[in-house]
Every structure is written in C-alpha cells, then in structure tokens.
Amino acid sequence: MVHRVLFWGGFGVAVRFWQLGLEMRPFFNRGSLWAYPVFAGVGASFGYWLQGVDERQSAILEERKRSILEKRARKAARD
Template sequence: MVSKILFWSAFGVATRLMQLGIEMRPFFQRGALIWYPVFGSIGASFGWWMTGVEQRQVQLLQQRKNILIEKRKRRAEREAAGEEPGGALTAHTGS
C-alpha cells in the first residue's frame, strides 16, 4: 500500500513538472518550491483513495465468487441426487 501511495505522490510531482515543461517555465524557482510537496500530497491522497477503491472491489469480487461457487456446489449436489436441472416444473416432450 505504501508503494502505491509513493507512486501516486511521485505522479503528482511529475504531473506538475510536465505542466511546467509544457509552459516552458523553469522547474525550480524560489517561490515555487513550496508547491512541490503540495502536488506530491495531492497525488498521495489520490493514491490512498484509489487503494481503498481497489480493496473494496477485490472484496466485492471475492464475495461474488464465493456465492457462485456455493451455487454451483448446490447444483452439483442436486444433479448427483437425481433431480433434473430445472426442478420439478420441467416438462418433457419426447418423441
């Protein structure tokens, strides 16, 4: 998690440097050096938020996977017991 936050922090600073490069302004000015930690912290907060989003999505996918596995297990047990896949309401039209 820390590595992702550090990555996004560096991304925030790199974004600022790219912006200054596009504007053809000097990267290091005496009055502008105070803003680099601000851009880094904005990038770090975005990374922290994205890490939380990723964790919630992984948890949700794991829950859905467990539900599907249980459903398949119950279906396999029903089929092994001799029931038809559609249940008792299945009508056969044979020739």
C-alpha cells in the same frame, strides 16, 4: 499500499515538472517550491483512495465468487 501511494505522489511531482516545462518556467524557482508538496500530496491522496477502491472491489469479487461456487455446489448435490 505504500508503493501505490509513492507512485502517485511521484506522478504528482512529475505533473508539476511537466506543467513548468510547458510554460517554459524554471523548475526550482524559490517562489514556487511550495507547489511540489501540494502536487505530491494530491497524487498521494489519489493513490490512497485508489488503494481503498481496489480493496473494496476485491472483497466484493471474492464474496460473489464464494456465492457462485456455493450455488454450483448446491446444484451439483441436487443432480
């Protein structure tokens, strides 16, 4: 989980660098340093949310797989 949060936090910082590069503004201006933690935090929170989505979907898929395998076993027992 930590790797996904760190990746998306780094992606948020990279987006900030890209934004400043497109605007041709200095990367480390004293007045705009507060935005880096904001972008990193938004990216990290997205990564945390994405990890939860992945875990929920994996649980649903495992349950469906188990259900299908049980159904196949019951059918094989009848035949």
